[in-house]
Amino acid sequence: MTIKTLISVDELSSLLGGRDLVVLDCRFYLTDLEKGARVYQESHIPGAIFVDLHTQLAGTETEFTGRHPLPLEVEFSEQLASWGIDPNSQIVVYDDMGGAFAARAWWMLAQQGLSVRVLDGGFPEWRRSEKQVTVDVPDVALSKDKIEVSYPWLIQEDQIVSNFESNQYILIDARMQDRFNGENENMDPVAGHIPGALNRPFFDNLNEQQVFKSEEQLKGEFEVLLNAEHNVDIEDSSSVSSLVHYCGSGVTACHNVLAMNQVGIEAKYVYVGSWSQWAKRMVKMMESH
Template identity: 55%
Template sequence: MALPTMVSATQLQDMLEQEDLVILDSRFYLTDLKKGYEVYKFGHIPGALFVDLHHQLASTETNLTGRHPLPEPDTLSQTLASLGITNNSQVVVYDDMSGAMAARAWWMLVQQGIQVYVLDGGFAAWESAGYLIESGENLATPTEHRIKVSYPWLVSEDDVVANFEVERFQLLDARSEDRFNGLNETMDPVAGHIPGAMNRCFTENLNAEGFMKSPAELQDEWSRLLQHIEKPIVYYCGSGVTACHNVLAMNYAGLEAKHVFVGSWSQWAKRMLRKLEESDA
């Protein structure tokens, strides 16, 4: 069954009166963890609730995880209930990076069977359309309904290690080409990519105006890449965020995509450092 993917600003404007609508503002900045909430308070789509990618859509980073490990299922279930999200909710999530951050929330929620969409063009598209913007903070109406959360599309570090022997899937890196090639690495202690991985930066899913390319255009581009891949794809990036944008784009194009190595390069880099330390011991 096709997954829900994108809505336009016009479509969202028409949805605002729906009782079961939940709008999530997921603006996030890796180098300033407080900025997302600050820009949300300054101005957001009417009725939108702020969701913190670092604290609500991820658990605490450890020496063995990537930067944004998934929260425990029960923790995410509690978070969804606190946001008033049930199995009957229509959820729209947006950011100001053409879906690069919003796609993480989309991927986490859509695998729970929730009808969740990403706002095409993000907050900029809403502003450009001239629709109403409000300031301050909206408080959610929590629900007692608890969604049973699981992560069937999660791929672990152990899965990636085992894949070197069994070769069940192809890794695809969503980072920029220079970081993939070990250049200009500013986030992680080791530069490069996981051996055998291929690269398609998530920005290639976007047109010059910051909107998702048309399904037909995406299908053509991805199909040309897929003709060289005989195995299912597992998507990764730096910390399991922008990889979800490639999954979103694939589904928008009508192509199957689900699985993400959430630990991504930030977890793999830590593994490499441990192996180096072990060899030097």
């Protein structure tokens, strides 16, 4: 299945007002969980619905999960209905961080078989292009045609553990290099990365304007990354099916999945627990010795 990825501001502008269009504003700030709602109220793309990543694109963190576990399937199904999403919806998601958070919504929606794209450049690009903004909050009719939610692209912790013996997966860590190297860790109790993982900071997918790099440039960079240690042929779907992405809490990992699909690499899988779950595992191991 070919997965849709990006949409330009001009393309989205031409679609506004369409009957099946659903626009989701996914702006999110990890150090200020209320800021996303505030900036949405100040201005947003006409018709956009505010989505709270922390509570609507994630379940409740426990001692056994990462920071942003997936919501229960039945709860996310209800959430989709509340946004007016049905199987015919044409969904566009955006943020103001180059797609870092919108990509999580995209990944969750795409695996339901829905048509969803990320606004390239997000809200900043929309403003730079002098497109219309509003403070009006849309009235959303509850969808009567509910989506039956499942998460076939989710990788669990036990699969990562068993991978040390099976070597089934190639792990790609989307965090910045200093966190990957264990040089800077202000979020989790243990620094470092899962042994054997490659590092592809999600921000490397973007140019200085936080717009995605050209497909040619992205494809070349992924080819270098995967050939360096694993000799993966990015044109071979059976070869790239082993790729599993992770990050701090299963959010920005989705950005690398998006970027790979943008250049025709069939990426899907995310270890959602990511380093925030793995670090808890490491702490328990240290405490037991």
